[in-house]
Amino acid sequence: METLKLGSSGTLVQYLQSLLKTLGFYKGNVDGIFGNQTKSAVLIFQKNFGISQDGIVGKNTWQKLSNYFYIVPTDVSYGSNILELNLKGFEQKFPFLVQGNIGYSALGKNIRYLKFGNGKKQVFYSASIHANEWITSVLLMKFTENLCSAYLNNSTIGGYPANYLFNQVSLFIVPMVNPDGVDLVVGNTKQYLPDIFEYAQSLANNYPNIPFPDGWKANINGVDLNLQFPAEWETARINKYSQGFTKPGPRDFVGLGPLVTPEALSLYNFTLSHNFSLIIAYHTQGETIYWKFLNYMPPNSYEIGRQFSSVSGYTLETTPYASGFAGYKDWFIQNYNLPGYTIEVGSGENPLPISQFQDIYNKNLGILILGMLLS
Numbered sequence: 077m078e079t080l081k082l083g084s085s086g087t088l089v090q091y092l093q094s095l096l097k098t099l100g101f102y103k104g105n106v107d108g109i110f111g112n113q114t115k116s117a118v119l120i121f122q123k124n125f126g127i128s129q130d131g132i133v134g135k136n137t138w139q140k141l142s143n144y145f146y147i148v149p150t151d152v153s154y155g156s157n158i159l160e161l162n163l164k165g166f167e168q169k170f171p172f173l174v175q176g177n178i179g180y181s182a183l184g185k186n187i188r189y190l191k192f193g194n195g196k197k198q199v200f201y202s203a204s205i206h207a208n209e210w211i212t213s214v215l216l217m218k219f220t221e222n223l224c225s226a227y228l229n230n231s232t233i234g235g236y237p238a239n240y241l242f243n244q245v246s247l248f249i250v251p252m253v254n255p256d257g258v259d260l261v262v263g264n265t266k267q268y269l270p271d272i273f274e275y276a277q278s279l280a281n282n283y284p285n286i287p288f289p290d291g292w293k294a295n296i297n298g299v300d301l302n303l304q305f306p307a308e309w310e311t312a313r314i315n316k317y318s319q320g321f322t323k324p325g326p327r328d329f330v331g332l333g334p335l336v337t338p339e340a341l342s343l344y345n346f347t348l349s350h351n352f353s354l355i356i357a358y359h360t361q362g363e364t365i366y367w368k369f370l371n372y373m374p375p376n377s378y379e380i381g382r383q384f385s386s387v388s389g390y391t392l393e394t395t396p397y398a399s400g401f402a403g404y405k406d407w408f409i410q411n412y413n414l415p416g417y418t419i420e421v422g423s424g425e426n427p428l429p430i431s432q433f434q435d436i437y438n439k440n441l442g443i444l445i446l447g448m449l450l451s
């Protein structure tokens with residue numbers, strides 16, 4: 077684990093600050109810059125936990141902090157480094173939550189999955205297939221934390237007893253489909269893998285009007301993972317090429333064929349090896365729920381969509397033609413004729429500021445619970 081001290085910076089420092097704030101030791105901004113105020117907070121933490129007081133976060137201090145890794149921060153730029161720490165925390169705190177990998181990213185990072193519950197019915201939620209939509213990872217991770225805490229404490233979530241939910245369904249969650257892309261957007265790649273950062277920048281140079289790295293949705297090789305599924309992929313290719321997306325870049329490049337990226341292929345295989353009766357793919361922008369693909373109208377899909385809409389205040393819509401093909405939910409609906417949804421949370425410019433998190437969480441909690449019950 078990286079040692080943090082005066083002068084350190086980045087998302088891990090943000091995480092440290094967030095954690096110390098949650099624990100009541102830090103009152104400053106969660107800005108990712110390890111200054112004197114952060115050092116003072118570390119010193120107080122060390123004093124409280126009986127570690128030698130040097131103001132440096134090394135092995136012993138991380139060890140003590142790791143008891144709180146299960147707390148998902150909702151005020152930091154959330155990359156795969158923090159996801160991994162939270163998952164370690166979940167492993168300690170919530171042993172009943174199954175963890176595994178669906179595969180590996182182009183850079184060899186874990187693409188994690190979680191499984192909550194023992195029910196026969198299988199439901200699947202995924203997030204951050206688009207890099208600059210990483211706030212959706214925080215949504216699914218915070219939901220998982222709260223769901224597991226409720227189960228652990230024999231209490232309720234969203235009005236439902238957690239142990240009822242546990243017995244009712246097996247909920248599968250992939251909180252970050254595109255870890256390489258997310259790390260690029262949150263600053264981890266620039267800090268830890270400068271060569272890869274330059275490589276991505278060279279791809280982004282094909283599209284000078286798209287902000288870099290903030291406008292990056294694709295995987296690290298510049299392929300848009302949500303245009304990678306065998307559901308009218310050829311139509312998606314024609315649409316996107318006609319819009320000028322003919323080369324790898326930050327977004328909207330369909331790739332040289334369907335499922336040529338390890339991330340999309342992993343998601344595809346993971347889906348085929350289960351029996352999901354409902355899926356939700358989380359995205360950002362527009363507070364909208366998309367439920368249809370072409371003329372497929374899976375039984376109950378519209379009705380469930382109406383209920384999602386009513387508990388969230390989001391509008392239920394059909395996908396616009398220009399972006400209506402080769403997406404994960406498109407393929408799921410086409411392949412299974414079962415309810416599949418793309419949910420676009422929040423509004424503004426991607427990446428959405430993490431300050432929108434609480435509002436997004438409040439609006440989606442009902443959907444996340446109903447998704448487990450209605451399918």
Ligand SMILES: [Zn+2]
Nearest residue numbers: 206209359360
């Ligand atoms: Zn998206």
